[in-house]
Amino acid sequence: MQYQSFPGVKGSSESLEKLKALYLPSLKGKRFIDLGCNEGYFCGYAWFDGAAESIGIDRSEQAIGRARARFPECRFLAQSWEQLPDGKFDVILLASALHYAADQEVLLHQLMDKLNQDGVLVLEIGIVTSDKSEWVSVKRSIDERLFPTRYKLMEVLAPYAWKIVSRSVAQAGDPIGRFVVHVRPMRPFVYLMLENPGSGKSTIARTLFARSQVPVVSGDVVYHRIKEGRLEVPPVLKETVEAGLAIGGNDQAAQKVLTAGLTGELVDVWCGLGGEQDFALDSYVPKRFRDAICAAFEVRGYVPVQLNWEMERSGSDRDLAASRAERYTSLLAQRASVTDFPAFEVRRLPARQIKSHIFKWHLDYPAEGQMFEAGSQVQLAGWMLPATNEQANYRCYVRSGPVVEYFDFNRQREDVIKLFGQHADMKPSTSGFYGFAHTLPPLLAGAGFEFGFELAGKRIPVAHIKVRSASKPNLLMARLKQKLRTRLTNVAG
Ligand SMILES: C[S@@+](CC[C@H](N)C(=O)[O-])C[C@H]1O[C@@H](n2cnc3c(N)ncnc32)[C@H](O)[C@@H]1O
Structure with a gap:
């Protein structure tokens, strides 16, 4: 039939x-x-x-x-x-x-x-x-x-x-x-995360794949193991990876290797680490080489699954981020020229008057120009290394008119000792502390004060600190300018 x-x-x-x-x-x-x-x-x-x-x-x-x-x-x-x-x-x-x-x-x-x-x-x-x-x-x-x-x-x-x-x-x-x-x-799947640096590849590797027990091969780790000779690879691949790492890290290593036509050699290394099973690859590959990478995996018996996702790419937009930061700095500078807040003015007294007693000192805050908020307490903090090699009692003080307030060194400041300690010909203070932190009442701070140290019973002033008040005409100008700018922006919008 x-x-x-x-x-x-x-x-x-x-x-x-x-x-x-x-x-x-x-x-x-x-x-x-x-x-x-x-x-x-x-x-x-x-x-x-x-x-x-x-x-x-x-x-x-x-x-x-x-x-x-x-x-x-x-x-x-x-x-x-x-x-x-x-x-x-x-x-x-x-x-x-x-x-x-x-x-x-x-x-x-x-x-x-x-x-x-x-x-x-x-x-x-x-x-x-x-x-x-x-x-x-x-x-x-x-x-x-x-x-x-x-x-x-x-x-x-x-x-x-x-x-x-x-x-x-x-x-x-x-x-x-x-x-x-x-x-x-059945062919093993290779999940390819080849996106730009900073797009979240490693986070996906850590969460999605590691949690599902799919092994992850990290391109960055591979480049470093190649460089350190911990992976056996063709010498030309090692040289190229080293050259890339030397000029700019992993991204450059990827660029160099792929531009040099070493796609197959690199994919062989990845496959060797991934094994003949499903695995995920977390490695930046410039866009123009991604198809070649997929093809190389296919030839080696894998099913390549390229993962793409939308994400704000902090890595690829570094230039943009830098220029935005620069423009913001100009805005801040412009603001500073038109706005005026009450702020601290810190005048250090000439060093020659104190150098026989004090090797170095520093006021971390209030800093010159630091904004003063009326009615708020003010933190006073810093450090001092004495010039004397006599073991002695040191204290800090502030004086506002007839009022004098003493306070002790109460911070160790190992950072300062590390930086300057070996230069200072000094004995440790009896307390072992070189740093201080003290809270001043708002009224005292706002009135302006002298700041200094008391060494061996002697008061040594080191700075005069006062609050510079906002100049009213400037503030008015600033408000006017701000209004004008807002109006212009609205008209333009
Ligand atoms: C229903 S027909 C299908 C023909 C064709 N595959 C199609 O779809 O047009 C089944 C065919 O299988 C062949 N056949 C059945 N058992 C076979 C066997 N053990 N070895 C080879 N051919 C066989 C029959 O001779 C017949 O030609």
């Missing part, structure tokens, strides 16, 4: 419609085989589409005889699919034939073993609707055969990557639906 349909001869199967439903990949240059090929309809298509080799197998001598007559360009074998030609295939087709196999599961696994790493098995099969995982015996007009339920198919194909790609063309009297399933060998 005629099964396949050709122009001028109509079989029980609509071969053209089946061909459309199969969604065959491009067969150009590929090695193709059709098992249960019948009169060779699909082998002829593979030859037409540019397959490097198109082979058909059918146990029916008669079908093979007709196939040879139709498509002498193809190779046809009159035998069972239990015996397959040597070598691997890019595309294996098994259409409306699996149910004839003595052991369908065994045949499926055998066919998957005959596929190249990036090959595909195209199945066209009947699937029984059921929520159980089982082979169901189905009565057809010509015979009774076993067909899988969808759950059985899921179970059998679990070791592979597979997808039901379409519903196939029905044949008269079909008791169950026919579907087309593409099955591929």
